[in-house]
Amino acid sequence: MRAQAASLLGAVDLLGTDASVPLARAYVRGLLLAAGRQEPGDAELLVGELVANAIRYSESGRRPGGMVGLRVYDDGAAVRVEVIDEGSPEPLPRIPAQVDPFSESGRCLWLVRELSSAWGSTQDERSRTVWFEMEPVGSGLDESETARHLDGGPSLGGGQTRKGPVTQ
Known part of the structure; x- marks a missing residue:
């Protein structure tokens, strides 16, 4: 994703x-449909899985009053x-x-x-961000493009891609 051109939905x-x-x-389904995205189903599934994991495995769900943030961008x-x-430790x-x-x-x-x-x-010492990107269905990406690690996004650093761990 081109971070400079991405707009916060x-x-x-x-x-x-x-x-x-x-x-x-x-929330994600509504944002994506309002932005003209016709197939928000996979994004909806993934955000549900990630939010459930954040609640189950982080201080967001362990601590009374814990919060989970959600940000959606479109370039x-x-x-x-x-x-x-x-x-989480x-x-x-x-x-x-x-x-x-x-x-x-x-x-x-x-x-x-x-x-x-x-x-x-x-x-970092206070939070964890897990992000994913969805290309439109039939975008024609080959495996090398699909598996790339994208730098420069709003919360990027190290992490994982489809190919495995990424080092900084």
């Missing part, structure tokens, strides 16, 4: 409770969604090569890797 802070998961999904070619939590888990399709946990980052055109994460 919306930003919201949600309580770190399970009730925020469907709110986050509806005309790709949509970028960022989920910002209040951090645990590192971001590794993505399994395969997941159990019947498991009720352990699929979030695998889904993000499989369904997004790019993704990554950053962490």
Whole structure:
């Protein structure tokens, strides 16, 4: 995503409770439809997974009054969604090569890797941001373009892409 040309479609802070998961999904769906994006389903799924993970595994869900931030950008070619939590002492888990399709946990980052055109994460002493980008369906990206790590975005640094860990 070209950070300079990306416009903020919306930003919201949600309580770190399970009730925020469907709110986050509806918020992203509404923003993307209002922006003329015709297929927000995958973005909706991924934001729901990431917000649920933020609530389950970070201080956002552990601490009373914890919050999860959500930011959505559009540069005309790709949509970028960022989920910002209040951090965790645990590192971001590794993505399994395969997941159990019947498991009720352990699929979030695998889904993000499989369904997004790019993704990554950053962490500092107070927060963690996990972001993903969605290219329009049929954008014609080849695997090398799809797996690239994009620098210069609003919350970028190191993190992960579809190809695995990224070092700074």
